[in-house]
């Protein structure tokens with residue numbers, strides 16, 4: 001769970017005490033080595049916050065974070081540095097994450113040194129650099145090492161950012177919209193590269209995206225977030241082909257072409273949870289196109305099921321009671337929606353493990 005304090009200007013509008021943005025509530029997920037887990041949601045759903053929590057860029061409000069069964073240390077100190085090596089992150093904008101005044105060689109050498117992998121002497125470092133660039137298919141290395149970020153294409157820059165993450169020899173890669181700012185024609189190449197790295201290096205990849213079609217293509221498991229909560233999960237084929245939650249159904253129906261594997265352009269309007277104190281969600285093509293309303297305020301999220309103001313199936317129960325995770329027939333598939341409550345028993349049973 002992650003709640004952000006609301007900035008003062010917004011606080012003045014409310015009458016209560018200490019309002020918070022419920023950016024992430026009760027989210028639980030497990031990443032596995034050799035697998036891609038997608039977290040899909042629209043702007044402001046909290047999906048980027050989840051990635052940042054896993055990277056310990058923000059402290060948790062409550063809950064726990066385990067890596068290989070052991071508690072992840074909080075920031076600062078030796079053990080946190082070890083965590084940083086094991087968990088690497090790449091971002092949406094490869095331009096923003098590379099320093100324009102430094103060459104590719106500088107970025108990668110520095111990363112190798114920080115993680116103690118630069119080797120002894122110039123020849124070993126050069127070998128390590130060549131290997132890194134080879135991993136991301138920037139060859140021959142000599143052509144790329146001494147250039148500046150602005151001399152590279154967007155796709156090449158993202159490859160450098162991936163190489164820099166790989167310099168740490170990580171176990172987990174957190175990828176926040178890694179292709180959404182790239183040209184449609186090169187997105188597939190980057191996703192294929194990540195998949196290739198996942199297989200060769202046995203990486204666990206968290207893939208944050210607003211594009212459910214790309215999750216189907218790229219991810220083994222897909223989790224869907226709405227308004228700070230996870231609403232559906234399961235293997236990607238099942239979730240994208242047979243979505244059970246009305247919100248997932250809306251996402252799938254809104255994807256212009258279900259077989260399309262790449263997204264419809266960069267998004268992240270103001271109000272995405274990158275800005276921890278920005279609770280207001282810019283209006284959203286999804287809600288506009290479908291005429292089903294806007295994402296709710298996360299300062300005072302809707303009671304019961306957070307999707308109820310937009311849901312065509314909402315009942316009185318949906319407005320008052322939070323639906324737990326209900327298991328669905330396909331193994332591992334679940335949805336937090338009253339439509340899937342078991343019809344026998346007390347109707348509130350199988351999702352008890354959701355908390």
Ligand code: SF4
Nearest residue numbers: 305308311318337338
């Ligand atoms: Fe719709 Fe109710 Fe299901 Fe929420 S719990 S998605 S409001 S039917």
Ligand code: MG
Nearest residue numbers: 048268272274
């Ligand atoms: Mg984001």
